[in-house]
Amino acid sequence: MIEGRTGSFEIVIGLEVHAQVISRAKLFSGAATRFGAEPNTEVSPIDAAFPGMLPVLNKFCVEQAVKTGLALEAEINLESVFERKNYFYPDLPPGYQISQYQNPIVGGGRIILDMPDGSSRAIRITRLHLEQDAGKSLHDQDPRLTFVDLNRAGVALMEIVSEPDLRSAEEVGIYLRKLRAILRALGTSNGNMEEGSMRCDANVSVRRPGAALGTRTEIKNVNSIRFLMQAVDYEARRQIEVVEDGGRVLQETRLFDSARGTTRPMRSKEEAHDYRYFPDPDLVPLVLDREWVEELKRSLPELPDAKKARFVKNYGLSSSDAAFLAGDGASAAYFEATAQGREAKTAANWVMVELLGALNRKGLGIAGSPVSAESLGRLIDLVSEGTISGRIAKEVFAEMIETGADPGSIVKEKGLFQVSDAGVIEEAVDAVLRRETDKVAQYRSGREKLFGYFVGQVMRATEGRANPALVNELLRKKLAG
Amino acid sequence: MALDKTALRRVALLARIRVEEGELEALAGELSQILAWVEELNEVETEGVAPMASPAVSRLPLREDKVTDGDCREAMLLNAPKTTRGFFVVPKVVE
Numbered sequence: 001m002i003e004g005r006t007g008s009f010e011i012v013i014g015l016e017v018h019a020q021v022i023s024r025a026k027l028f029s030g031a032a033t034r035f036g037a038e039p040n041t042e043v044s045p046i047d048a049a050f051p052g053m054l055p056v057l058n059k060f061c062v063e064q065a066v067k068t069g070l071a072l073e074a075e076i077n078l079e080s081v082f083e084r085k086n087y088f089y090p091d092l093p094p095g096y097q098i099s100q101y102q103n104p105i106v107g108g109g110r111i112i113l114d115m116p117d118g119s120s121r122a123i124r125i126t127r128l129h130l131e132q133d134a135g136k137s138l139h140d141q142d143p144r145l146t147f148v149d150l151n152r153a154g155v156a157l158m159e160i161v162s163e164p165d166l167r168s169a170e171e172v173g174i175y176l177r178k179l180r181a182i183l184r185a186l187g188t189s190n191g192n193m194e195e196g197s198m199r200c201d202a203n204v205s206v207r208r209p210g211a212a213l214g215t216r217t218e219i220k221n222v223n224s225i226r227f228l229m230q231a232v233d234y235e236a237r238r239q240i241e242v243v244e245d246g247g248r249v250l251q252e253t254r255l256f257d258s259a260r261g262t263t264r265p266m267r268s269k270e271e272a273h274d275y276r277y278f279p280d281p282d283l284v285p286l287v288l289d290r291e292w293v294e295e296l297k298r299s300l301p302e303l304p305d306a307k308k309a310r311f312v313k314n315y316g317l318s319s320s321d322a323a324f325l326a327g328d329g330a331s332a333a334y335f336e337a338t339a340q341g342r343e344a345k346t347a348a349n350w351v352m353v354e355l356l357g358a359l360n361r362k363g364l365g366i367a368g369s370p371v372s373a374e375s376l377g378r379l380i381d382l383v384s385e386g387t388i389s390g391r392i393a394k395e396v397f398a399e400m401i402e403t404g405a406d407p408g409s410i411v412k413e414k415g416l417f418q419v420s421d422a423g424v425i426e427e428a429v430d431a432v433l434r435r436e437t438d439k440v441a442q443y444r445s446g447r448e449k450l451f452g453y454f455v456g457q458v459m460r461a462t463e464g465r466a467n468p469a470l471v472n473e474l475l476r477k478k479l480a481g
Numbered sequence: 482m483a484l485d486k487t488a489l490r491r492v493a494l495l496a497r498i499r500v501e502e503g504e505l506e507a508l509a510g511e512l513s514q515i516l517a518w519v520e521e522l523n524e525v526e527t528e529g530v531a532p533m534a535s536p537a538v539s540r541l542p543l544r545e546d547k548v549t550d551g552d553c554r555e556a557m558l559l560n561a562p563k564t565t566r567g568f569f570v571v572p573k574v575v576e
Contacts, residue, residue, distance in 0.1 A: 024546050031551030039567040043557050044550035060546030088497055090571045095497075138568070139575050146575070147568035150557075274495055284535040 074109025
């Protein structure tokens with residue numbers, strides 16, 4: 001819900017995601033798909049639409065689409081049809097894109113959103129279909145010319161369409177991260193929006209709660225999850241303003257301007273699009289074997305939802321912590337390695353708060369972590385064995401993140417061992433109490449809040465190394481006096 | 482189904498075929514005749530018959546996911562009217 005001047009509005013959002021399929025060769029040709037190759041070096045005569053060339057479907061791309069459909073709990077259509085979507089653009093040499101229209105390979109499914117409060121919400125998937133990517137046009141190389149690179153032309157895409165079930169920019173972010181986590185767990189797409197291997201268009205409309213759907217606009221060309229969330233928010237507020245001013249929302253395509261954080265209408269085409277879809281005469285319908293689909297289903301890896309459930313059940317993590325860790329394959333693997341033989345909640349906290357926080361500040365991912373899971377595990381052991389205190393552990397960790405050194409050697413080198421010798425601590429406690437006679441008197445006359453102050457003074461005197469439990473115990477005894 | 486000049490103009494535009502104004506009348510007539518001839522098929526009873534996507538009865542052949550083609554830039558660019566640094570070059574298509 002968003003509050004306007006005249007009451008609240010509901011935002012309704014549906015997403016169309018284009019995810020590049022991970023495969024060696026293209027959807028209908030034997031040219032390579034490597035990202036960042038020299039222009040036009042990964043182009044076959046099929047991709048460049050030379051006369052007489054015939055498309056032959058890549059079996060692995062079909063497998064990738066079916067696996068993705070199964071992971072989305074979707075129905076797999078054993079018969080699907082490739083059609084031609086006709087339009088003219090220089091980076092589309094044949095004058096049509098081979099896509100699927102009336103009979104997609106994957107039908108209705110769903111994605112479960114893990115909400116921050118630990119609850120879940122299902123978003124319906126309308127369909128997933130296979131199609132070709134277009135080439136790339138470079139408009140900024142020359143004032144009067146466009147440069148065309150066909151390396152991307154013909155690479156397989158999965159278009160994944162959701163029902164208009166999303167209700168906020170926040171849900172859009174959660175949906176895309178979850179979809180990306182599923183694609184990465186499957187290895188069917190790397191889901192990298194910055195590199196353009198995952199692209200997303202959003203259909204946005206607003207309505208009064210309970211009213212019929214409003215007129216939608218489509219937002220195109222957004223290259224990060226954060227920007228898409230911004231674009232959806234901006235667009236919803238803009239539409240509410242239009243409606244509240246007594247105007248009408250126009251059905252149109254809008255582009256997001258990331259510098260301004262706004263959307264603006266795309267220059268309208270002289271002629272409305274008319275794609276004139278028809279079945280591609282070069283490709284008979286694709287028929288899948290039910291047994292083959294079943295086999296793929298059995299071979300699916302553990303997916304984020306199952307992983308989350310396992311983390312809750314086996315490690316006793318909270319639903320939101322489990323969803324967070326399970327949502328990223330690398331974080332999940334790191335956590336499991338750290339938790340091996342240790343208290344899982346402690347391990348989860350170290351990974352989520354200290355490790356990911358520190359990596360984030362350094363702009364690193366888990367894969368680039370200077371601290372290995374084994375190393376972090378040894379640090380946790382040092383605390384649980386009583387060798388160092390939790391406070392010192394954070395200091396040691398800060399050093400580990402900088403140098404990658406082993407926690408044991410840092411503790412040894414800097415003499416950070418926890419002092420559990422009652423005699424030594426007692427000396428420190430006595431020294432503090434002798435020095436702070438005023439505060440001791442205040443404490444004894446009822447200002448019990450001062451207890452924390454005394455603890456702090458003793459910890460400072462022992463450079464943070466005193467065993468906190470012993471310090472508490474001795475202080476209580478002596479102050480009771 | 483008869484095509485009028487407006488419909489023909491639109492079809493020509495969609496297909497990016499230039500048709501001079503003076504040719505529209507005659508072409509519309511010819512195309513209408515072709516459509517009328519194809520429409521004879523409507524007389525066939527197709528109730529309960531699934532639409533046919535292709536007259537070929539074969540199963541769709543599939544290829545293995547292997548790189549077997551590409552890496553032939555010179556040949557690909559050979560017939561292009563204009564190229565620069567390995568790119569196809571066309572008149573600017575955005576403002």
